[in-house]
Amino acid sequence: MNIKAFFRLIAKIFKYGGKALIQVEDILPDALEIAKMIAMATPTRSDDEILALINEHAYGAVKLTDFANKGDVLRAVARVALQRRLRLKIRESVLNAAIDLAALEFNQ
Numbered sequence: 001m002n003i004k005a006f007f008r009l010i011a012k013i014f015k016y017g018g019k020a021l022i023q024v025e026d027i028l029p030d031a032l033e034i035a036k037m038i039a040m041a042t043p044t045r046s047d048d049e050i051l052a053l054i055n056e057h058a059y060g061a062v063k064l065t066d067f068a069n070k071g072d073v074l075r076a077v078a079r080v081a082l083q084r085r086l087r088l089k090i091r092e093s094v095l096n097a098a099i100d101l102a103a104l105e106f107n108q
């Protein structure tokens with residue numbers, strides 16, 4: 001079963017959340033590219049790496065001091081970068097779901 005068939009099956013099961021799951025499916029390739037870029041830019045997750053990432057991809061939208069942990073900062077940068085890349089109004093929960101799925105590829 002490919003990923004599209006999987007999401008369509010889940011969407012049928014959870015009819016209420018079906019639209020959101022289909023949106024996640026649609027933006028997942030872009031989220032994977034953003035997750036890869038973040039993983040490559042922050043191999044050690046040092047503050048300097050994260051600050052450089054913020055300055056390049058989320059300047060003005062994300063501040064390192066606004067979050068309790070570095071994972072939350074990276075997720076916020078990914079969300080901003082994905083939103084800017086897509087240039088569509090997509091709910092934050094859908095963006096987060098796509099980012100979280102994509103991050104699984106690089107956090108193993």
